[in-house]
Amino acid sequence: MQKTTNKPANIGTYHNDDVLFLLKDLSNIQLEDSTANREVKIQSGVHYSESLPIEYQPPKKYVELFWKTLHEYKxxxxxxxxxxAEEIYQLKGKNAVLVSLARAGTPVGILIKRYLNMCYGVSLPHYSISIIRDRGIDSNAIQYILSKHPNGNIQFVDGWTGKGAISIELTKACQDYQQNFGIVLDDTLAVIADPGYCTSLFGTREDFLIPSACLNSTVSGLVSRTVLNGKYIGKGDFHGAKFYHELLADDVSNEFIELICKEFALISEKAAELASKKYSEKIETGFLGMEDVKRIQSEFAIESTHYIKPGVGETTRVLLRRVPWRILMRDPASPFVKHIIMLAEEKGxxxxxxxxxxxxCCGLIKSVKERHE
Structure with missing residues (x-):
């Protein structure tokens, strides 16, 4: 295995004790493009990871709704x-190495690390690395982690599942890594919410609002989405990301972490009990959410399932950084979709x-190719 000279990047507003970012700092490079331009390029075959959307800065009432919802459901x-977290500790104990998928997985990895530290007095290593749909996982980052923790047992972490594209990508990436390097990685993805039935490691299968889905970088350490563009990322480099220094005044990343951590003492007994109960059950996956996706694709004559983004988190993303067509809503009265309704009204x-x-809910992306052919 080739020796890596990469080091964790000094980016973001999280403490190094909470997470190390195995990313190449691209902060000084202009990678942003307008939502409309990016959508045309993506739908014309340019990979989404080669550029970045302009970070949406929400109006005051949206931020107020974020805090109200967060306090209600913290x-x-x-x-x-x-x-x-309890499930991870039951399975892997002190040998676990938390590897969150940047960027939605980063705050979740920090929270899991903090929980286990509080309950069991262990400080698990936590790295945040890049995985990109159709491009795979950052193998240089995996190589770095294994060199630092040769006896560690990697646990991949993300925020939630939609239709399961990243779960599928992770499984393929782990198979490729074994084929290339002879090392077996556990491809089970740990998430807070798994409404798509994509994994056996989850806190709930209810499709509810995970507040870190709402605010982009300002609740994710001011780190951008990850970038894999051959102009800036060499063969031996980590995948890239930007640190949005200009948004420091709006950053609530650590405030979010501290708010949730204060609740751990109140829920730890119940969490351990529910995790133990799950441990003795057979947890089915089956990617059941794809049934909805296929039906919607047929009913609305949508060219590709890539244009269908189910679940609260993914629908939020459609409204924040894609060109949305329609939002399908099971229950508009749910408290977990108030911000989605607000965004939809704002964007018409x-x-x-x-x-x-x-x-x-489910976000449908507008097909923009026809207008440019």
Whole structure:
């Protein structure tokens, strides 16, 4: 195996004790493009990871809604973190190395690390690395982790599942890594919420609002989405990301972490009990959410499932950084979709009542190719 000279990047607003980013700092490079331009390029075959969307800065009322929702459901978030943390510790104990998938997985990895430190007095290593749909995982980052923790047992962490694209990508990446390097990696993805039935390691299968889905980088350490562009990323480099220094005044990343951590003492007993119960059950996966996706694709004559983004987290992303067409909504009265309705109104996107849905909602991306051909 080739020796890596990469080092963790000094980016983001999280403490090094919480997470080390195995990313190449691209902060000084202009990678952003307008949502409209990016959408045309993506739908014309340019990979989404080669550029970045302009970070959406929400209006005051949206931020106020974020905090209101967070305070109402902070204990629910903490309980789901506790359950999945307990499961990880049951399976891997002190040998676990937390590897979160940047960027949605980063705050979740920090919360899991903090929970286990509080409950068991262990400080697990935690790295955040890049995985990109259709491009795989950052093998240089995996190589770095294994060199630092030869006896460690990697546990991949993300925020939530949608239709399972990243779960599938992770499984393929682990198979490729074994084929290339002869090392077996556990491809089970640990998440707070698994409404798509994509993994056996989850806090809940309810499709609910994970607050870190709402605010992009300002609740994720001011780190951008990850970038894999051959102009800036060499063969031996980590995948890249930017540190949005200009948003420091709006950063609430550590405030979010501390707020959830304060709930851990209240939920730890229940989390341990629920995790133990799950440990003795056979947990089915089956990617059941894809049934909804295939039906929606047929019903709305959508060219590709890539244009269908189910679940609260993914629908939020569609509204924040893609060109949305419609939002399908199972229950518009749910408290977990208030911010989605607000964003849809702001952007003039139609919200369609759609009761026959496993998820709370689903974002449909507009096809923009026809206008440019």
């Amino acid at each position: 204990q629910k978030v903490a309980l789901c973190v506790g359950i999945v 996107v139609e919200v369609v009542l759609y009761p026959n849905l496993k998820y709370l």
